[in-house]
Amino acid sequence: MTKETSSITSGRAELLPALKRELKKNGCLTREIMDTVAGRSGLPLNEIYGVATFYAYLPLAPLGQYVIKVCRCLPCDMKDAQAVIGGIKQELGIAPGETTADGKFSLELVNCIGACDQAPAMLINAKLYGNLTPQRIVEILKSY
Amino acid sequence: MGNVNVNIDGKKLRVREGVTILEAAEANGIKIPTLCHIKDQVPTGICRVCVVELERSRTLVGSCHTPVSEGMVIHTHSPKVTAVRRVIVELMLTAHTGDCVNDTNAENCVLHNLASDYEVGAPRFNVKVPRFYPAEDSNPYVRRNLSKCILCRKCVRVCASIPGKNILSVGYRGFRSKIVAGFDEALLSEKCRDCGKCIEHCPTGALSAPVKV
Numbered sequence: 001m002t003k004e005t006s007s008i009t010s011g012r013a014e015l016l017p018a019l020k021r022e023l024k025k026n027g028c029l030t031r032e033i034m035d036t037v038a039g040r041s042g043l044p045l046n047e048i049y050g051v052a053t054f055y056a057y058l059p060l061a062p063l064g065q066y067v068i069k070v071c072r073c074l075p076c077d078m079k080d081a082q083a084v085i086g087g088i089k090q091e092l093g094i095a096p097g098e099t100t101a102d103g104k105f106s107l108e109l110v111n112c113i114g115a116c117d118q119a120p121a122m123l124i125n126a127k128l129y130g131n132l133t134p135q136r137i138v139e140i141l142k143s144y
Numbered sequence: 145m146g147n148v149n150v151n152i153d154g155k156k157l158r159v160r161e162g163v164t165i166l167e168a169a170e171a172n173g174i175k176i177p178t179l180c181h182i183k184d185q186v187p188t189g190i191c192r193v194c195v196v197e198l199e200r201s202r203t204l205v206g207s208c209h210t211p212v213s214e215g216m217v218i219h220t221h222s223p224k225v226t227a228v229r230r231v232i233v234e235l236m237l238t239a240h241t242g243d244c245v246n247d248t249n250a251e252n253c254v255l256h257n258l259a260s261d262y263e264v265g266a267p268r269f270n271v272k273v274p275r276f277y278p279a280e281d282s283n284p285y286v287r288r289n290l291s292k293c294i295l296c297r298k299c300v301r302v303c304a305s306i307p308g309k310n311i312l313s314v315g316y317r318g319f320r321s322k323i324v325a326g327f328d329e330a331l332l333s334e335k336c337r338d339c340g341k342c343i344e345h346c347p348t349g350a351l352s353a354p355v356k357v
């Protein structure tokens with residue numbers, strides 16, 4: 001292995017932990033933060049951007065106080081996750097990828113959250129809600 | 145390493161142990177189509193068009209990344225292989241948006257040529273949101289039209305093999321996957337120069353030399 005490739009390999013192994021640390025400190029991963037990580041790790045910005053955009057858990061912009069993550073994978077989709085998304089949209093007036101004007105809620109669509117047995121499912125921050133219906137959505141959101 | 149005996153399309157061959165099925169076939173004048181394969185680089189097995197039938201194997205195998213072993217009996221163009229390749233190309237065409245006649249040198253597009261060799265025709269599959277990206281003409285050395293990209297990742301790999309480069313990566317996920325430069329921005333000319341390697345390797349019209357006016 002050349003010097004360049006070996007430093008890239010170790011930079012890669014360290015990348016996710018480094019991004020998680022930055023996320024904890026700053027709440028999101030901005031271009032400036034990724035540039036700093038690039039400088040430190042020896043990885044190019046494009047690669048860091050590629051990793052950050054792969055994971056729904058690595059946001060690129062600040063999110064609201066409560067982050068709603070609706071599962072968009074197949075089992076949830078088959079159990080009508082679309083109606084759930086529609087219900088949230090109607091209740092909060094935001095589309096996926098948006099945050100309410102008061103900064104309280106953000107809505108995101110994510111890949112499998114491991115709750116297929118309770119499809120359709122979503123997370124609000126770390127709390128799991130399963131077997132959702134548009135009616136239940138209203139109640140759940142009211143409780144926040 | 146020694147030699148092994150294999151049978152490819154009825155030809156009894158003695159080939160060096162450790163070479164891939166693709167290399168053994170090519171060395172003996174048997175052509176297998178590839179889209180993601182880069183000669184002498186570590187194979188990635190992404191595109192699947194190089195699949196072949198290997199007797200006693202439950203599934204077809206990717207010839208670009210499967211090493212030969214003693215006694216293999218391989219069919220590179222059996223009806224089963226042809227049928228599978230046809231669907232693979234059809235799936236790629238589904239997300240390969242836009243008119244080939246107007247925007248690309250279709251005769252240079254390997255995917256287009258495979259589609260016509262395998263008589264693929266118009267894809268049967270519908271997409272919810274077409275994969276469309278406006279073509280990008282800002283770089284003086286490379287024109288990018290990512291609606292045509294099949295995500296074979298050859299450009300990423302050849303660029304990374306140039307010391308001090310590595311300016312392309314895959315961003316996003318699933319159907320939204322896209323080849324990105326920097327912070328998903330236009331290819332900057334201070335970073336990307338005129339080596340032309342990515343254009344040379346791109347199997348589609350996604351990367352091309354800008355037309356000089």
Ligand code: SF4
Pocket residue numbers: 292293294295296297298299300323342345346347348350351
């Ligand atoms: S731009 Fe061309 S070489 Fe790069 S991934 Fe897309 S099809 Fe492959």
Ligand code: FES
Pocket residue numbers: 177178179180181188189190191192193194195206207208209
């Ligand atoms: S050439 Fe073998 S998988 Fe693409």
